Every structure is written in C-alpha cells, then in structure tokens.
Amino acid sequence: MKKGVMVLGCMVFLLVFTAFAWAEEGVTGTEIHIGQWGPQTGPAAAWGSVARGTGDYFKWINETGGIHGRKIVYHMFDDGYNPAKTLAGVKDLQENTGIFAWASGVGTSPGLAVKDYLMERKIPWVGPAAGSLHWVSPPHKYLFAVYPLYYNEARALVRYAVEEMGKKKVAVAYLNDEYGKNGLRGAIEELARHGMEVVAQVPVEQSDSDMKPHVMQLRKSDADMVLLWTTVSHAVRIVGTAKAMNFAPQFMSTSTCSDFPLMNHISKGLWEGVICATFGELPDSDHPKMQQYKKEVFEQFAAKEERWGMFYAAGIIFIEPMVEALKNAGPDLTREKFVEEMEKLTGFKGVGPEINFKPFDPEDMYSRQGTRQTFLVKSLADGKAERLTDWITLD
Amino acid sequence: MDMKRGYYEDVQLVTSPVVFFWLVVLLVTLLLFPFVVSNYYVYVANYIAINIIVAAGLNLLVGYTGQISLGHAGFFAIGAYGTVILMAKAGMPFLLALPCAGLVAAGFGFLLGLPALRLEGPYLAIATLGFGLTITQVIGRMTLFGGREGLHAPDLVIGPWAVDTDRQFYFLLIGMTVLLLLGMRSLIKTRVGRAFIAIRDADIAAQTMGVNIVFYKTLAFAVSAFYAGIGGGLYAFVLRFIEPEIFTLMMSIMFLAMVVVGGLGSLMGPVVGAGLLCWLDLKLRNILNIPFLGDWLETLSRSWFSITGVSNIQYIVFGSIMVAIMLFEPLGLYGVWLRTKQYWRTWPF
Numbered sequence: 185m186k187k188g189v190m191v192l193g194c195m196v197f198l199l200v201f202t203a204f205a206w207a208e209e210g211v212t213g214t215e216i217h218i219g220q221w222g223p224q225t226g227p228a229a230a231w232g233s234v235a236r237g238t239g240d241y242f243k244w245i246n247e248t249g250g251i252h253g254r255k256i257v258y259h260m261f262d263d264g265y266n267p268a269k270t271l272a273g274v275k276d277l278q279e280n281t282g283i284f285a286w287a288s289g290v291g292t293s294p295g296l297a298v299k300d301y302l303m304e305r306k307i308p309w310v311g312p313a314a315g316s317l318h319w320v321s322p323p324h325k326y327l328f329a330v331y332p333l334y335y336n337e338a339r340a341l342v343r344y345a346v347e348e349m350g351k352k353k354v355a356v357a358y359l360n361d362e363y364g365k366n367g368l369r370g371a372i373e374e375l376a377r378h379g380m381e382v383v384a385q386v387p388v389e390q391s392d393s394d395m396k397p398h399v400m401q402l403r404k405s406d407a408d409m410v411l412l413w414t415t416v417s418h419a420v421r422i423v424g425t426a427k428a429m430n431f432a433p434q435f436m437s438t439s440t441c442s443d444f445p446l447m448n449h450i451s452k453g454l455w456e457g458v459i460c461a462t463f464g465e466l467p468d469s470d471h472p473k474m475q476q477y478k479k480e481v482f483e484q485f486a487a488k489e490e491r492w493g494m495f496y497a498a499g500i501i502f503i504e505p506m507v508e509a510l511k512n513a514g515p516d517l518t519r520e521k522f523v524e525e526m527e528k529l530t531g532f533k534g535v536g537p538e539i540n541f542k543p544f545d546p547e548d549m550y551s552r553q554g555t556r557q558t559f560l561v562k563s564l565a566d567g568k569a570e571r572l573t574d575w576i577t578l579d
Numbered sequence: 580m581d582m583k584r585g586y587y588e589d590v591q592l593v594t595s596p597v598v599f600f601w602l603v604v605l606l607v608t609l610l611l612f613p614f615v616v617s618n619y620y621v622y623v624a625n626y627i628a629i630n631i632i633v634a635a636g637l638n639l640l641v642g643y644t645g646q647i648s649l650g651h652a653g654f655f656a657i658g659a660y661g662t663v664i665l666m667a668k669a670g671m672p673f674l675l676a677l678p679c680a681g682l683v684a685a686g687f688g689f690l691l692g693l694p695a696l697r698l699e700g701p702y703l704a705i706a707t708l709g710f711g712l713t714i715t716q717v718i719g720r721m722t723l724f725g726g727r728e729g730l731h732a733p734d735l736v737i738g739p740w741a742v743d744t745d746r747q748f749y750f751l752l753i754g755m756t757v758l759l760l761l762g763m764r765s766l767i768k769t770r771v772g773r774a775f776i777a778i779r780d781a782d783i784a785a786q787t788m789g790v791n792i793v794f795y796k797t798l799a800f801a802v803s804a805f806y807a808g809i810g811g812g813l814y815a816f817v818l819r820f821i822e823p824e825i826f827t828l829m830m831s832i833m834f835l836a837m838v839v840v841g842g843l844g845s846l847m848g849p850v851v852g853a854g855l856l857c858w859l860d861l862k863l864r865n866i867l868n869i870p871f872l873g874d875w876l877e878t879l880s881r882s883w884f885s886i887t888g889v890s891n892i893q894y895i896v897f898g899s900i901m902v903a904i905m906l907f908e909p910l911g912l913y914g915v916w917l918r919t920k921q922y923w924r925t926w927p928f
Contacts, residue, residue, distance in 0.1 A: 267818055272861045279619040296820045361727030
C-alpha cells in the first residue's frame with residue numbers, strides 16, 4: 185500500500201514536472217510576461233512615454249479579454265538611459281521572473297548593450313524604438329525592427345523636395361553620429377538618383393550650442409531646402425538662428441522631430457512650415473484606429489498628466505505587430521511559434537507603416553526590417569499637422 | 580596587542596590565526612559564490628567589483644591624499660576605449676592590453692595632477708570636471724574611437740580560455756579586484772602611502788619634512804587614474820559595447836559618492852560604498868514590491884510627483900539613504916564597522 189502511494193506520488197510529481205518543463209519561459213496558463221526598458225529619468229526621460237504608452241496599451245488588451253485567455257503581465261523598468269542598468273534590469277527580469285519576449289525599448293546604446301544577451305538566448309525582441317541600422321545589419325532571427333530606417337526617411341523627404349516642390353539645392357545639417365550619418369547617406373543617394381549633389385554637409389556636434397556658424401555655412405551654399413538630421417533642440421535652434429539671419433529655405437526633418445505640438449511649443453511657433461517624415465498615423469488625425477486608441481487606451485488608462493502625443497502613441501505603434509503575432513500564434517504559445525507568426529506578417533496595417541517580414545535570411549536585412557514606408561507631414565500653426573502624402577514605399 | 584614595533588608589521592596581511600581563518604573563509608565564499616546564486620547576481624557582483632576597483636583608486640586620491648576628482652569617468656573611458664582598441668586594432672592579448680590602457684589612463688592622470696599642484700578644493704573640482712567632460716567629447720569626434728557610433732568589444736580569450744559567460748568573467752574579475760586591493764593596501768601602508776597622508780593632513784608641513792609634493796601629488800593622480808582605467812577596460816567587456824555617452828558626469832559623481840558613503844581614507848570604505856550604492860542603484864525599484872509600503876509609495880508618487888512617479892521615489896529614497904549615512908555616520912559605512920569592532924573589543928565595558 186505504502187509503496188503504491190510512493191509510486192503514485194512519484195508519477196504525479198513527474199507529470200507536474202514535465203508539464204512545467206514543456207511550458208515556454210514567460211508563459212503560463214493565464215499570463216504572458218513581456219518586458220521593456222524605458223528611461224524615466226536621465227537625459228532621455230522625454231522618451232519615457234514610449235514605455236508608458238505600451239503599458240497602457242497592454243492594460244487595454246487585458247481589459248478586452250487578453251490574448252487567448254491570457255493576460256499580458258508587463259514588466260517595465262527605468263534604466264535612466266544607462267546601458268549597464270539596462271543590461272542589469274534585463275538579466276534580472278529574464279532570469280528571475282522569466283520574460284517571454286521584449287518589447288520596444290528606447291535608445292541605441294541601451295539596446296546594443298542587451299542585444300547579444302537576448303539573441304544568444306533566442307529571446308524575441310520586437311520594435312526597438314530607434315531607426316538604427318544596428319538592429320538589422322546583420323539581421324538576427326529573434327529581433328524584429330518596425331521603426332522606419334532614418335536612411336529611408338531621408339530619401340522620402342529629398343524625393344518629395346525634388347520631385348514635388350522643384351527644389352534645386354539641397355543642404356544637410358546632421359548630428360555627427362550614426363543617426364545623423366544615416367540621414368545624410370539617404371539624402372546623398374536619393375539626390376544621386378536625380379543627378380544632383382548635396383550643396384552643403386554641415387555636421388553638428390552634440391555639445392554645440394551656438395548655431396550661427398552652421399547656419400552661415402548653410403546660407404553660403406544658397407540652399408533652397410535644408411534637411412535637419414539633428415536632435416530636437418539643435419533642430420529648433422537652427423530654425424531660430426536661420427530666422428534671425430534672414431535665411432528662409434524649406435526646412436525638412438526626421439520623425440524624431442515630428443511631435444509638432446512639442447516642437448511648436450519649444451520653438452515658440454517657428455516650427456510652422458517644416459516638413460517631417462513620420463513613423464505612424466498622427467495622434468490627432470481622424471484615422472479611426474488612432475481615434476479608438478485615444479478614446480479607449482489613453483483616456484481610460486493613462487496617468488493624469490500624460491500627454492497624448494507622438495511618443496506615447498509610438499509605444500502602441502511599435503507593439504501592434506507583436507500583439508498581432510501573439511494572437512495568431514494561438515493558445516499553445518511558444519517562442520518558435522511566435523517568431524513564425526511574426527515572419528508571416530505581410531501587409532499588416534495598424535496605425536504604423538505597413539509591416540512585412542519574411543522567413544529569416546541572414547543575407548537579407550529586410551527579412552527583419554519590417555517596413556520601408558513613411559509619410560510626410562507639414563507643421564501648421566499651433567502644432568497642427570497637414571498630411572502631405574500617403575504612405576510612401578521606398579524600394 | 581596592537582603594539583607595532585616596525586613598519587613591516589603594518590604591511591603584514593596575516594597578523595593572527597583568527598585573521599587567517601577569516602581570510603580563508605572570505606576567499607572560499609568568493610570562489611563558491613557564483614555556483615550558489617543565479618547568473619543575474621553574478622552579473623551584479625561583476626558590476627560591483629568593477630566599481631570597487633574604481634572607488635579604491637579614487638579613495639587613494641580623495642581619502643588619502645586629500646585631492647578631489649569629478650573627472651574619473653574620463654579615466655574610466657580611456658581605460659575602456661584603450662583596452663578595446665589595443666585588442667581590436669593592435670591585436671594585443673587582453674592581459675597585455677588592459678594594463679597598457681591603464682597606463683595610458685595613468686599618463687593622463689599625471690597630466691591632470693600638474694594643475695592640481697596649484698589648485699585646491701572647488702577649483703580643482705572644476706578642473707577635473709572639465710577633463711571628464713572633454714575626454715568624451717574628444718573620443719566622440721575621432722573615427723579611430725568609432726565616433727558617436729561606439730565600439731564593440733572583441734571576444735575575450737585568455738590563452739586557451741574563452742571568457743564569454745558572466746561566471747567565467749567573475750573569476751577573472753574577482754582575481755583582479757583582490758590583487759588590486761592588496762596592491763592598494765601595500766601602497767597605503769608603506770612609505771608612499773604615508774607621504775600621501777602627510778600631504779592630506781598638511782601639505783606645507785609635509786614639504787618641510789622632505790616629502791616631494793610635486794612627485795607625490797602627481798603620483799596619486801596617476802595611480803588613481805590607473806585603477807579607473809583598469810576598471811574601464813573590464814567594464815567594456817561587461818557591456819561588450821561602449822560609446823562616449825556612457826561615460827557621463829553622473830558616473831563621476833557616483834564614483835565619488837561611493838568613496839564618501841563608504842568612508843574616506845579607509846581600505847574597506849570603497850568596497851562597502853561601491854557595494855551598497857551599486858546594489859541600491861540596481862535594486863531599489865524593488866521597494867515597490869514590498870507589501871503595503873510599495874503600494875503606498877506608488878500612490879504617493881503618482882499623485883504628488885510627475886507621471887514618471889515611481890522612478891522619482893526611487894531616487895528620493897536613494898538620496899535619503901546617502902544623506903542619512905552622512906548625517907549619522909560622517910565616517911561613512913566604515914565608521915559603523917569601526918564602532919562595532921570597538922564595541923566588541925571592549926565588551927562588556
């Protein structure tokens with residue numbers, strides 16, 4: 185009798201044990217654990233709303249039934265834009281809590297500090313919040329980028345300036361880092377297609393505060409279109425200095441500077457007329473899905489001081505494809521299945537650009553760079569936006 | 580029993596069987612540690628060990644020589660970049676590249692020590708601050724250093740041994756930390772260390788007694804920078820990626836805080852200071868998991884602070900702990916240890 189109980193006990197134990205062994209890390213019968221880092225303090229705190237937007241979006245998904253009966257448990261932590269803390273936080277959550285997949289995450293250097301760690305462990309990561317080429321060259325099987333490449337944004341802007349506005353002399357002011365150089369490269373290549381050249385390339389350093397020498401150079405080149413691939417504050421200062429120096433070309437800029445209410449506020453209205461590329465439907469557009477998010481996600485779940493702006497919306501835009509793939513993966517969720525479903529996303533349309541992934545090909549960066557689309561908007565007075573184009577696809 | 584009859588006794592590590600016993604216990608604990616805890620804590624230990632190395636070096640400057648530096652992130656950066664570049668571009672093995680990069684940092688430390696001969700207090704603080712900020716600017720503009728795009732650390736191979744997990748790196752790191760701390764101890768407890776202390780206490784008096792101020796002040800800067808450089812070189816392999824933005828002013832200030840909170844002018848000070856501050860910096864967000872208190876803090880921060888609330892609370896608690904330590908124990912954590920030791924030594928009186 186006693187022996188029987190022992191054997192039965194052992195069998196039950198084994199069954200329970202194997203059941204646990206089979207389950208995927210970060211997934212239980214009722215929960216899916218998703219993690220994200222986002223600077224809430226430090227130099228990049230303004231971008232912190234991305235991670236908060238994702239959090240509210242997940243709350244809404246849970247409220248509306250979750251994913252195949254599972255709730256998303258969202259683990260967000262503040263890394264203060266310090267890569268050592270990003271890596272520590274990711275390891276902590278991954279090893280002590282167990283995260284199924286990582287969502288978004290602001291910043292190139294925090295992201296690069298954890299990339300190897302996640303990829304070696306085959307943990308999926310969707311939608312890093314930076315248009316860097318680092319994510320996709322070379323591509324990694326478990327890393328999916330949904331942010332339009334800065335390079336492609338620059339091409340779309342230059343194409344529009346040359347073909348639609350008839351601009352003849354294009355100059356570029358760029359931040360002297362990878363971000364700025366990607367923009368510059370896009371501009372040079374697109375102009376070359378039209379048999380043209382950049383009339384002035386003006387590097388801006390992170391620490392530069394006086395923009396007069398830069399604007400001088402731009403003015404000397406007699407440019408009629410100036411592409412600004414700098415930080416928000418540098419872009420605003422260049423526009424302001426140009427105004428003071430009576431230099432009035434058409435200014436164009438990247439998606440990083442496309443939060444028009446913010447840009448108009450800090451430039452005291454000077455951002456009016458600037459044309460930007462953007463990575464998603466505008467938060468205040470009448471796009472039905474954006475309106476739905478505003479009403480059901482933002483108004484219901486956001487903290488009371490949160491602003492309904494581009495960065496907050498970005499937290500939803502970058503994550504939509506991930507949620508879609510989670511839904512498609514069905515009730516037996518595993519990482520491999522999730523990756524398979526991510527790969528099957530073609531022509532997926534949320535509030536961001538059209539998303540197309542392909543089965544993993546180490547030679548093809550577009551197997552993991554989900555979009556080649558962007559569209560252009562013009563800043564009007566009071567931070568309102570006028571949509572200039574439909575989504576532009578770059579080949 | 581504390582009577583010492585010669586300088587050699589000061590340097591002696593093992594003074595009694597009891598000390599020997601505890602040293603063995605410490606070493607065995609350090610060796611077993613990575614096998615007992617999860618990988619995450621090994622990473623945390625690595626992170627702390629690097630900070631201990633830098634804090635120990637900074638303590639030599641601030642605690643023993645009475646100088647100040649707000650530019651140690653600069654030396655840290657030089658060490659990190661130096662090691663990576665010497666390995667990737669010059670093909671040096673790690674064990675050679677690391678001390679070489681440390682020596683480069685020491686060279687810069689020597690140069691920074693020169694103005695320190697004429698500057699004191701706040702003026703020296705500003706001079707070193709300027710150095711720390713300039714270094715990252717210079718690095719960010721040079722293509723050899725990868726500019727603002729940063730550099731990836733090469734694979735770490737020592738002889739036949741490929742170091743690619745946190746555990747393997749731990750053994751390398753702990754070995755170096757122990758060696759560097761022992762080196763620091765020997766330095767402090769001999770002639771050179773006594774010269775440093777003399778300069779700290781009264782530099783004119785020291786000079787009258789024949790201490791060469793020019794030599795010893797610049798030496799203090801150089802040794803301190805060497806330690807920071809070694810720390811930086813190791814840090815590059817913890818992150819495996821470095822870029823100028825990582826080495827901020829905040830980093831320099833944290834190094835200084837570690838030394839002060841730990842206890843100025845003591846060997847154990849930087850160890851406990853770096854341990855505590857790194858631990859709090861990484862783990863303080865977990866206060867929100869404490870039942871009741873966590874919920875209360877969250878509501879408090881959400882209703883009275885900005886939307887980033889929770890992180891504000893984290894930094895307020897962090898700051899309060901530092902203020903409390905300074906307020907109640909001006910000697911830092913080392914002071915607590917001293918008093919505990921004293922209490923037991925004189926017990927029951």
